[in-house]
Structure formats: structure tokens, C-alpha cells
Amino acid sequence: MTGGRAAPAADPLTLDDLEDRARAVLASEVYDFVAGGSGHESTLGANRAAFDRCHLVPRVLSGTAAADTATTLLGAPASMPVAVAPMAFHSLVHPDGEPAVARAAAAAGVPFTAATLAARPLDELAPDGGALFFQLYWLRDRARTEWLIDEAERLGARALLLTVDVPFMGRRLRDLRNGFAVPAHAAPVNLAAAQHGAGQSVGGHAAAVIDPTLSWSDLEWVRRRTRLPLVLKGVLDPADARRAVDLGADGLVVSNHGGRQLDGAVPSLLALPAIRDEVGDACELLLDSGVRGGTDVLRALALGASGVLLGRPVLWALASGGEPAVTGALELLRTELRAAMALAGAPDVAAAGRLGVRWAPGTNEREA
Template sequence: MTGGPGVLAPDPLTLADVEDRARAVLAPEVYDFVAGGSGDESTLHANRTAFDRCHLVPRVLNGVETADTTTTLLGAASSMPVAVAPMAFHSVVHPDGEPAVSRAAAAAGIPFTAATLASRPLDELVPAGGELFLQLYWLRDRARTAWLIAEAERLGARALILTVDVPFMGRRLRDLRNGFAVPAHAAPVNLADTQRGAGQTVGGHAAAVIDPTLSWADLEWVRRRTRLPLVLKGVLDPADARRAVDLGADGLVVSNHGGRQLDGAVPSLFALPAIRDEVGDACELLLDSGVRGGTDVLRALALGASGVLLGRPVLWGLADGGESGVTGALRLLRTELEVSMALAGAPNVAAARRLGVRWAPGTDEREGS
């Protein structure tokens, strides 16, 4: 990539820089597929606004020269409180796809989440020396659902993450306007032959494979079939969080699917404190949707999260340079987190979770407190 004729663009200094580089190399419809949200994208933008309205209260005189970002997430050791979020169709962005991301995550020392709709076989996604989570959609093909659960255990996954906020795909207007369809090389190979859906629109593909009738009774079905920690992704209401824990969930991901499902849904960061208050220490809480830098990770910790799932910035790194691009993006994030923690007077993750937070004037305290 160049910054003009014969001039190399500078190395990225932020994850926003990585996105700019990715946008320069991706086809416009592919960039929109990754960047876009549903409807008018009000929730997509509100996710970022929520982070911008959340102000940390740093502590002083703690003698923090360097911050220790190491932690555990769902029982998996991690170099920082971050795991790669489950995302479909990586090969749309770069031909090396999910294996490149899993290797970069392993090298960075953070868990990688393999998605049901991955474009490469699960056996290729087990990072050498890395930690693996497996994301599960509730499929119309119940036998395939059971197979995926069994595969998670066979592959040594540390947790099973059941996505519960996609009975069907939200109306993603950028994709509809672009006529975006899943190319053959990125079709989800871990589904049965009749479900792979190359050439379908993303919404049409989801409608063909995802069962919209997922219920609390089905959660019990999943719980009975695995010994793995079970995590529900897509929880925003404290009452749902409580019920999930009562039915055996070991963790929750507070998420609005990155603004790609219900447009107008509460920003994930606003929903986090009330859910932590409701469940206490009964389960781990992860947050996703809108995380774009190390200070965002620190904000999530201060509001009660155990860590975050990182989505789009990983794909921007993949687009920019394959495995090395993801490695660079994760290195930037860790550097930002270390600096933010040190400046906030938090020597480690436990201290980060004790930091105070103040919301910008005008923030609804029922959402942001």
C-alpha cells in the first residue's frame, strides 16, 4: 500500500489507521459487509458514542511503571483481557482466512473463537499452542448442531459460545444495496453440503441454516450435551442474564452483535453495569460491540467485564496484511492497553476492574451506571 506514487504509507499507529488501510485494499462491497450495521445503523454508531461518553477516574501514586495485562478468560490463559470474536466468512476479506487469524491470536497469546460459519474446516482453526473457543448457532439441522458441540470437545475448545440474538439476520442495508452474496471460496464448510449456501445473500443464507425458534428449553438441551463452559452471546437484559445463569450458563457476552441485529438496541457498554449488578460473580462477563482500542478495553473492565471480544479490527488487520496484519493490530491493542492501564494507575487487570467511571453529562443513568 502506498501513500502516493512511490511513497510508502506510514505504519498504523491506531486501529483506526488499520481500518483505513483495509478500506484501501478491499472491494467496496466487502468493506461494507464488514463495516456495516442493520437498518439506519443507529446502534452501530451508538456503540461508539457510549464509549466516548464513559470517562475513567485514574488513580495516582500507585507506582505503576508497567502494567500487567495477563488474565484468564473462561479458564483460558490470555496475555490480555481480549479474545478474537466469532466472525463469519474470513476468506471474504483475505484468502488466508481463519487459519491466519487463529495463528496470529496464538502468537499474541489470546484465545481465538471459531465461528459456525467459518470458511475453513474446524481442524484448520486450532491454533498451535493457542486457546480455542467455538461459537455455535442454533441450526435447523439439529444433528449438525450436536456434531459441532462434539467437535468443540474433540478439538479441545475451552468454551462453547451460543449466539442467542440471531433468530434471523437483521436488515443490513449496505449488503442489500450492494447485492452482496457469499462467494464460493468463503462458503461455510463446517455445515452440511445442503446448507453451505455459496452465492446466497448473507440474510438468505442465515435464514436457510439458523432455526429462529431457539428458546430457554433449547438452552437446557445444549447444557446437557457438553461438559464445556457454556456462554450465551447477545444478552442485554438483566432478567435474561439471571435466567441464563440459573439454567447453567457459565458466562455471558453482553453484545448487540456489533449493531448488526436490532437497530435501536441499547449499546452494549450501557447494558453491562446492570447485568453485572444482577449476576454478581456468578459468571464471567465479556463485552463486545464497539471496541476500537486499548482504552475501550479498560473502560469495559472498569464497568465489570472480565474482558472483551474484538471483532472488526481483527478483520481490518487480516485485510491489510494477512496473518502479519492481524499480529500488528493485536500488538497495537496491547500497547494501548498497557499505556492506558499505567496512566490510570492500574498495575494489573484486577486493579483495572476497581477503577471508577463517570458518565458524560446527559447520559441516562439508568443505562450508564
């Protein structure tokens, strides 16, 4: 053993390690696109801070030698209460793009959510043995919106996630300062050819293709149009959650879009308990924005979520080592979750949902 600093571990020990590795290999403007949030990034930081202020109350003498993380999400079997979040432009960070992530998710036994703005055709994103969700933006081109719904059904998607918090893209200052534009190799091929947006800014492209007038009446149309379980992604207000359920939503994703839309919005984790109180058991609740480890997943379960969507860490893994690194990241997350559950005295996912939490002083108890 030589003196000086120890060499980095051959395998990442946390999901945060993956971000460090990805930053070392990505162009700075691509790293900023993935890592950044909107405005002054106050919500981006608040998402993580909320997890750090949420303290679990472990149970003892439970006899839990090993925890079982298996569950179902939106009717799909999952090895743990985690699905890969919908994210645009995977090819920005690695040439294998979305198909590599879809295969890794299938290998890890978790659902993969294909995005409207994927850089690869949808029929490449339904790997054998893997559960597929599909995320839908409400497009100005209604015929293309219908085609996307039909494709999701044809490919055996288990749920349709309608994103409702993006009438237009939030003002992302890192991208504006970098003059970031969508390169041709990452353009969203599932839109009509004239709408691919290569060479446009992300905000400019979104403004050209996303219809900002999405309303509750459109939700009713989507509900009638598809036989898939319908999930609204981007809900933070309990009244909106109640109305969505009343109009036939099967699930909700409590989300502030990873801090990339309204800067200053409530952290998703703080919004979760009030929404669970409002809807009760009437629909399934997922959570995203800020999840960075197994203990975070356990916190979300304890606060009423059925599971979480994992976003940026998946792209960091893809950037740092392709498909094998994504598989490894998901296995690392399951290892962390299994350990956290056992230490908390929760032998299974249902027991995890019965754990108590305490909030650090200064947390808004009305939200939490």
C-alpha cells in the first residue's frame, strides 16, 4: 500500500458516486442540462433538503433478518418499489441511449418509462421480460398524440403517464447561458419529422410541440381514449389530486419535475403526505424528484407512496458505463433499500408503509 489518497473504489458505493463519474466524461453543457433546474434552482436544492429533514422511526424486535423489496407498481411486478423515470434525450449521454436503459431496467426487474421525447423509436423500448410505462406530453399535433397512445397500447405498456406540469419548459438558466441546443443524434424521433427539433433550444422545441392549453376536459378525453391505467405526473396540490381521481385517474406522480419547472415549488416529498391524506386508497401514488438512495425510497414509502421514479442517477450511470452501469446502479439501490428496510424493522414493502417519520425543526408541518 502506497501513501497518499486511496484509489477510487472499482464499483460505485453510492448513486452520488455515479454523478461524479459522469461529470468527468460528459461535455459541460450536457452535464448542466441533466443536472440543472429552473430559475435559481431553489426547488432543485429543496428536493434534497426535504429528504434530509425527514427522519425515520425504526421498529425494533421485529425479527427481520432480511427484507423483501418485491411489490407491484401500477399493476406491473417490480423487484423493488422503483421505476425508471421518463427522461428525454438519453443519447446525449451515451450512444446506446434508451434501449440500454430499458434492458438494464428489465434485468433489474423494475419498470422502464419511455418518454415522448425519447431519441429512439418506441418499438425499441419494450425489452423482453420488462415492464413498460409510457409518458405522454400533450402535443399541439393531436393526431400524433393519438398515435403515441396507440403505440403505447400496441407495445404492451402497463400504464400511461400524462405529464401535466409542463405547459412550457421552465426557464433553465444553465442551458440559456450555455446556448444549449438539441443535437441531431438526440432528437426525439417519435414526433413527426418536422417536429424533431434538432438544433433548437430545449425550451424553443418544447414551445413548438407541447400544447400549453391542457385542461381538465382534455384529461377526460384521454381517459376515454385509452384502456391503460392513467397516471397524472406532476401533481402537488391535494385539490388537484382529488379532482384527478374523481375524473378517473388510476394513479398520480407527486412531482415538481426534478426542480426543472416552477422554481420555488414545494418539494415533492413535503407535498406527498397531504395528497395521500386527500385521496386515501383511491389511487396509487408514486413520487419523484430528489431520490438518491435506498433510504430515500423508504422515506417515500413511509409517507404514503407506493414507490418512486428514479431519474438523474440513471442517466449518470448510463453516461459513466452504459447498460452494465445502469444495471449495477439499480442493483445498488436495491441493496441499499433492503438494508434500510431491515434496519428499520420493515420485513416487506407493506410494513415499510407503516413506519413512522419525524420532521426536523423548521419543516412546514402543514405540508408534511
